[in-house]
Each structure stands twice: as C-alpha cells, then as structure tokens.
Amino acid sequence: NKVLLLGSGGLSIGQAGEFDYSGSQALKALKEDGISTVLINPNIATVQTTEGMADKVYFLPVNAATVEEVIRKEKPDGLIISMGGQTALNVGVELFDAGTLDRLGVKVLGTPIPVIKDTEDREAFAVRMAEIGEHVAKSFAATTLEGAFEAADKIGYPVLVRAAFALGGLGSGFANDKEELRDLATKALALSPQILLDQDLRGWKEVEYEVVRDAADNCVTVCNMENFDPLGVHTGDSIVIAPSQTLSNDEYFMLRETALRVVRHLGIVGECNIQYALDPRSERFCIIEVNARLSRSSALASKATGYPLAYVATKLILGADLVTLRNSVTKTTTACFEPALDYVVVKVPRWDLRKFSKVSNKIGSQMKSVGEVMAIGRTFEEAIQKAVRMVNPALHGFEPSTEVLNALWEDEEAEAVAD
DSSP: OEEEOOOOOSBBTSSSSHOOOOOOOOOOHHHHHHHHEEEEEEOOOSSSBBBBBBSSEEEOOSSSSHHHHHHHOOOOOOOOOTTTTTHHHHOOOOOOOOHHHHTTTTTOOSSSSHHHHHSSSHHHHHHHHHHTTTOOOOEEEEEHHHHHHHHHHHHOOSEEEEETSTTTTOOOEESSSSHHHHHHHHHHHHSSSEEEEEEOTTSEEEEEEEEETTTTOEEEEEEEEEEEEOOTTTTSSEEEEEEEESOOOHHHHHHHHHHHHHHHHHHEEEEEEEEEETTTTTOEEEEEEEEEEEEEHHHHHHHOOOHHHHHHHHHHHHOOTTTOOOOOSSSSSBTSSSOOOOSSEEEEEEEGGHHHHHHOOOOOOOOOEEEEEEEEEEEEEHHOOOOOHHTTTTTTSSSOOOOOOOHHHHHHHHHHHHO
C-alpha cells in the first residue's frame, strides 16, 4: 500500500541527474499501481521532488538515522533502495545489518540485501562467480596498510587501489611499487574502512551490458555498450558507444550469455549492470563488477534504446513479469522484447576543471567529469561529430586545423597557376 523511495541526495561527481531520472520513473510506475509513495531526497532542484510526483516528500539527508525516523513515522510496507545510486544502497545495507528493517517490518523490494552485499564485497563476489565457473579480475580487500601490502604481493604490481562502497572511483589510482601503494592506500583508507586492490588490466576493452530479470526467472539484455577508452579510465570519464562497434558476433553472444547466467545465479530482481574486461588479442575476459541498481549506464541505455529501464525495473520489483508487462514506450510490444538498434549512440563526458584548482587534467581511474552529452547518428562518425559539437559549442567537431586548411588552399592555388 505504501512504499518509501530513497533518492540520491545532493549532486556530486559520479552521482547526478541519472538518479533523478530513475527515481522519477519509479514514482510514475508506483502511482500507476495505486501505491502511496514517500520520498526522501534533500535536493530541491530535482524533478522527483516537484509537486505531484510523490505523495509525500521529506527534504532530509539520505542516511540511516533519518531513514529510520521516517520509517517509524510513515510505516511503509516496502523500501526501494535501487533508484538512489550508491548512497541509497549503502543506507539500505546499513539498516539491514543493524536489524532495523526486520524490527520495523519493512521489506526491501527487488534484489535482496544479501545479494547486494555479495555484489559490493569483492571477495564474496569472487566466491559467487567461482560457483558458476566465471572469472573475475584478481582482487583482494584490505582494512590496513599491512593487509594492502600482502594483497599487492599476491596480485603482483602494478595494482589498482580504490575505496570500497564508494562511487566514481573515489580515492583510486594505480600503484607501481610499495611506496606508491602506501600513499594511495593511506588516502583511500581515510575515505572508507575497506580498500580494494585489483589486478591491473589497463589496455583491455571495457564492455557493459544492461540486464533485467523478473521473479519468474525471465531475463533479457536491454543494451550493450563499449567504452572508447580502454580499462584504466573510469567509465564515467570515457566516451561510450552503444551498441558496441568492435565486438565480433562470437564475443557479443559469449558476453551476453555470461551476463544472463550471472544475473540468474545471483538472484537479482529488477535491473542490473554488468561490466567486463575483454582482452583485445584473444577471447579471454573477466567480470569487473555487477551493479545491482540503476546506474549512470542505465540512464544512457534507457535513452539510447527507448526502453524505460527504471519504469520496467519498478514494475518487476512489484511482482510483474517481463512476458505480460507492456512496454510503455512502444505500447505494442511486451517488456521481454530486446531493443534492436539501427543507429549508433555516443556519450561524451564534459569536464569543467577550471572550477577545481590543483586538479590534474589527466583522465584515469577516478571520475572527474561533471556531466555528459548523448548524440545519435546512422554511423559512429556522424554520432561522435554531433557529440563533440554538443559538449563544447566552441568546437565544430573533428575538423582540420587552420594551418592544415591554409596549406591545402596554397596547394590548390599552386595547382591552378600550373594549369
């Protein structure tokens, strides 16, 4: 009868408008089913907090204490934590661990919390993937500097260091030796109680799939995307192309089949994003991570394909199934039809480094972009030209420099004189 939805809170790098989009879609889906909605989101400058979207809005911080207070007051039947990014997910896990949700009789809708914890904890995730014979990049978690040194020795330098339960690659970087590791690990441990050390896979292709699954075990891949930049550059700072342009048919279906197997094995209900590292010189691949929530990529996939991911995911976590659920965009097909694209979509990030003093202008494992543009074209060339022009109005896309044009004109004049 009543559902509490957690928003993502204030805008920050790595967590911005895409979660407003998913939350707004979720509220529409809940309203359609006649469910009373309560929203917690302190950000007044969002669509989901506008009048008429939710029945009741609390402009309060999204943290365990305030969410518990609202639950006691509103007494909702269900809680949705998959539409508010990493912030909402962390709060949901914290309330579950403290026993608050059981004590107050609130059910988390969609993917169960133990499954979310399996996807967030690198060691638990590696164990779950090993159960079905899938490979993940060598990874260890550490809570101390000594633990980080031991993990790096097991993996072998260089290693990727990052803070656990963080968004946008916060506190991450590559360490080539013990001294660099000491520096990076100290910074990362200041941001999170646990740090993750991963095998260095720089240079491998990064490929993503968006997958939806219902409680009846029906599963479809909605969109696959390929990062223009290789692994080592944060996906939020990378140019992304949908559908992928350089994968062979075998590679595409190999990764698709794996995505469906992983999502079924974990027991995810609703929408999730799975990221792969693919060796460009062979068909070797490993799973980087699974996000059991709506993400930046989900918003891009929705707009690129016209498949309303957040809306469908909300209907699925309320108990609908993909076979009978109508696609609200096409009106004729059901949600189990996978979109087929006869066009190319390109996402280009936008940076504004002038606002941040002393920030390196080199892209890497830590996200720095403050926004992004999306362009559609019949070919990759057309789409990226449009995207480059959109990301900065001063640019005319990929065009030769003035020196090159002057040289060409001089050559043409010389030819005309010779003729």
